[in-house]
Amino acid sequence: MEKVELPGWDLGPVYFSEKIDSTNNYLKMLAGKGAPAGTVVWSREQTGGRGRRGRKWMSPRGGLYFSVLLHIQKGIKPSFSLVVGGSVIKALETRDVPGLKLKWPNDIFRGSKKVGGILCENLSGNLIVGIGLNLKPIKNLDFEEKFLPGNLGELQQYLPEEIIGLILRELKEDFQVYQEQGFCFFREKLQGRSFLLNRRVQVDNFSGEVMGYGEKGQLILKLPGGAFKEIWQGTVVLLEEG
Ligand code: BTN
Numbered sequence: 001m002e003k004v005e006l007p008g009w010d011l012g013p014v015y016f017s018e019k020i021d022s023t024n025n026y027l028k029m030l031a032g033k034g035a036p037a038g039t040v041v042w043s044r045e046q047t048g049g050r051g052r053r054g055r056k057w058m059s060p061r062g063g064l065y066f067s068v069l070l071h072i073q074k075g076i077k078p079s080f081s082l083v084v085g086g087s088v089i090k091a092l093e094t095r096d097v098p099g100l101k102l103k104w105p106n107d108i109f110r111g112s113k114k115v116g117g118i119l120c121e122n123l124s125g126n127l128i129v130g131i132g133l134n135l136k137p138i139k140n141l142d143f144e145e146k147f148l149p150g151n152l153g154e155l156q157q158y159l160p161e162e163i164i165g166l167i168l169r170e171l172k173e174d175f176q177v178y179q180e181q182g183f184c185f186f187r188e189k190l191q192g193r194s195f196l197l198n199r200r201v202q203v204d205n206f207s208g209e210v211m212g213y214g215e216k217g218q219l220i221l222k223l224p225g226g227a228f229k230e231i232w233q234g235t236v237v238l239l240e241e242g
Helices: 023-032 080-093 153-157 160-181 184-192
Strands: 002-004 014-017 040-043 064-071 100-103 107-110 113-123 126-133 200-203 206-213 219-222 228-231 236-238
Touching: 014 023, 023 040, 023 064, 023 113, 023 126, 040 160, 064 160, 080 100, 080 107, 080 113, 080 126, 080 160, 080 184, 160 184, 184 206, 200 219, 206 228
Parallel strands: 014 040
Antiparallel strands: 002 014, 040 064, 064 126, 100 107, 107 113, 113 126, 200 206, 200 236, 206 219, 219 228
């Protein structure tokens, strides 16, 4: 691990490695030793990258894999990963990456392909936010959802530290607002970026049409009988359109 600088990032130290098992794991270890808020771990490659629900996150060289430590004042809700997704999209839009959407609760899509993911892990007051973005084609992505992996190849023209710095600065601002005002502040904007809005989906035993997000970031489904169902966790599978 080497200490490096990220443009515009002064909240905490940044540790860089060419190869690591998982930036979330390493940051967890640092957090356990009292690392300050804003500590970042970034690696060019991960050998044990992790996704939500115990899935693997394939992390070959060429992608962006990093984690940031945030100290939370009160319990953070699962909706925060949506807010993080919004920060990533805003940052990338400043570099003319169009058409990015969020698939509840933590996936970043372009078109019908997944191009990135977010893994938030809460350890008593320490929140580890891990972000992974594909910049190159990925072959064996281990996806339970069966979505094809896509990539953000156009970002290869930038230095990785520039893109990571941009994302972290957006995230820092959004985290501040989230702590003060909660998910409500972001709800409408994030809904506009939803990959699932008005689509038919299945989540565990429920299927229905996605109506949007609730006040706390829960997914609202309209069931075939017309009743509404709030979904707080689970994996969303898209049903055939039409
Ligand atoms: C998902 O799609 O389920 C979330 C994927 C999150 C991957 C990132 S890459 C950086 C950080 N380190 C990990 O091991 N996972 C996250």
